[in-house]
Amino acid sequence: PAHRDDYRLGYHLSPPAGWMNDPNGLVYFRGEYHVFYQHHPYSPQWGPMYWGHARSADLVHWEHLPIALAPGDAFDPDGCFSGSAVVDGDTLYLIYTGHRWLGEPGNDEQGMKQVQCLASSTDGITFIKHGAVIDTPPHPDIMHFRDPKVWRRGDHWWMALGARQGDDPLLLLYRSRDLRRWDCLGRALEGRREADGYMWECPDLFELEGRDVFLFSPQGLKPEGYERWNLFQNSYLLGRLDENARFVAETELHEIDHGHDFYAAQTLLAPDGRRLLWAWMDMWQSPMPSQAHHWCGALTLPRELSRDGDRLRMRPARELTALRQSRQALTIGTLEAQSRRLEVRGALLELELELDLVGSSAERFGLALRCSDDGQERTLLYFDAMARRLVLDRQHSGAGVSGVRSVPVAPGQTRIALRIFLDRSSIEVFVDDGAYTLSSRIYPRPDSLGVGAFAVNGRGVFAEGAVWSLADLKL
Numbered sequence: 001p002a003h004r005d006d007y008r009l010g011y012h013l014s015p016p017a018g019w020m021n022d023p024n025g026l027v028y029f030r031g032e033y034h035v036f037y038q039h040h041p042y043s044p045q046w047g048p049m050y051w052g053h054a055r056s057a058d059l060v061h062w063e064h065l066p067i068a069l070a071p072g073d074a075f076d077p078d079g080c081f082s083g084s085a086v087v088d089g090d091t092l093y094l095i096y097t098g099h100r101w102l103g104e105p106g107n108d109e110q111g112m113k114q115v116q117c118l119a120s121s122t123d124g125i126t127f128i129k130h131g132a133v134i135d136t137p138p139h140p141d142i143m144h145f146r147d148p149k150v151w152r153r154g155d156h157w158w159m160a161l162g163a164r165q166g167d168d169p170l171l172l173l174y175r176s177r178d179l180r181r182w183d184c185l186g187r188a189l190e191g192r193r194e195a196d197g198y199m200w201e202c203p204d205l206f207e208l209e210g211r212d213v214f215l216f217s218p219q220g221l222k223p224e225g226y227e228r229w230n231l232f233q234n235s236y237l238l239g240r241l242d243e244n245a246r247f248v249a250e251t252e253l254h255e256i257d258h259g260h261d262f263y264a265a266q267t268l269l270a271p272d273g274r275r276l277l278w279a280w281m282d283m284w285q286s287p288m289p290s291q292a293h294h295w296c297g298a299l300t301l302p303r304e305l306s307r308d309g310d311r312l313r314m315r316p317a318r319e320l321t322a323l324r325q326s327r328q329a330l331t332i333g334t335l336e337a338q339s340r341r342l343e344v345r346g347a348l349l350e351l352e353l354e355l356d357l358v359g360s361s362a363e364r365f366g367l368a369l370r371c372s373d374d375g376q377e378r379t380l381l382y383f384d385a386m387a388r389r390l391v392l393d394r395q396h397s398g399a400g401v402s403g404v405r406s407v408p409v410a411p412g413q414t415r416i417a418l419r420i421f422l423d424r425s426s427i428e429v430f431v432d433d434g435a436y437t438l439s440s441r442i443y444p445r446p447d448s449l450g451v452g453a454f455a456v457n458g459r460g461v462f463a464e465g466a467v468w469s470l471a472d473l474k475l
């Protein structure tokens, strides 16, 4: 049987005990980054939601702080659902959804009441609740009405909210001068069940290099071909928020990460102008074997967002190089229809290398990660020449998990640049300097530490790379 700490992450945020889902209230306050998260402290299952809390001066070392919000008041009896944070003067404000079940807890059919609430703190640790500031949705048929994202624009506070009317999703906008009285500006964007899912959870709306980005987590979009993995996923549109507070989309819907476990992403604006993003590095319906050890859920590494035409790019936050310990060259060279174990071992590793497509003729070639010595476990990352795709295969990645995901490799592309972060129960792959990312949980045995390279039916060429062991901070 697995040991209690087998899946404990070394440098990713996860809850000390109990359950974690969405990142909330990402904010920079008095010289430190604060990350809050959806948290159920009493069991490793989703339940009445609390806000867990951690902070960091450098995005690498995190200090866990006391729970920031607990449900139980008249306006949030059954949960303090997702939301955001802003700083006004000396005060840190949290804006979140107060949730009440109308029937049996957990039964969506019997309905719910959701209101938007405000809380504040002057020390960044202890919060005072101020109750509901928006207590009625703009239409009586709207029951799902949640996840306020607030930001400053000109002399107003703006709020984006996810909503669902009938079976169609909505993005609502509000505006306020004082965070307390809010005017509804109406529907910034309306979706249709078929194309857009039935509810847009965790909206975020921000400007990035001259375009407006609408980031959201649609529920109810079916997997289609290589796109999407289950009914929940994380997407974005680029466009323009116009003078009438309408979001005019100028691109199609794009999935933001192409792994198995990435949901409810949110961003903050760092003091140096960078747009940083975190997501829940799990997914509703995913197997969660760490529940047996009384904890569950993790956040992704912080990522720097940038824009590349009609696409977003996500790079690991530059601060994360501080995790690097000993460096080793990664010299694989050319493999002729063979596989080879490398002189590298570890559960917490960063690997940087390039696959050279020009000299290669293999049907598939790439890396085998977190390999067990008995050949039972491995997580594969390889180029599939026929499909021209980079594939992340976790069919043999340990307890409970399965499934293959992939991203396209453009025709004419001569190299694939990879930067890979392995932690005890996760893999994050940054492809071609963040043009694509794949983030997935894996649950290999603690002794599955091997790294290999392989080429099937032909030659695989690997350019010289490097590997670092990463600090085990036991976050």
Ligand code: DQQ
Binding pocket: 021, 022, 038, 049, 081, 082, 083, 097, 146, 147, 201, 202, 263, 264
């Ligand atoms: N999780 C929260 C909601 C949000 C959902 C509840 C997304 O506020 O819509 O835990 O995962």
